[in-house]
Amino acid sequence: MAPFKSQSSWLVLKVVPLLISMMGILKGKIYTYKWSGLLIFIYFIEGVVRAYSDLGLSSKIALLEVFLSVVFFLCVTFYLKVSRP
Secondary structure (H helix, E strand, C coil), rough: CCCCCCHHHHHHHHHHHHHHHHHHHHHHHHHHHHHHHHHHHHHHHHHHHHHHHCCCCCHHHHHHEEEEEHHHHHHHHHHHCCCCC
């Protein structure tokens, strides 16, 4: 959220990839699970950098982003392992 303080409409650039992957995940497409598991690393890296460089509430939100991205990755990995033929 930090780089988009003055221009909140640019926040859409961070949300669009997640929405695109959400449509495939809700349909149960295995290929979407695979590439969204790799896509989430971008959010993980951003969260780690912000947690290290920002102060205050922004740092705490970044830690939440790191936590959620790790949970998402673990869930995707587990689902792919279980659904493997």
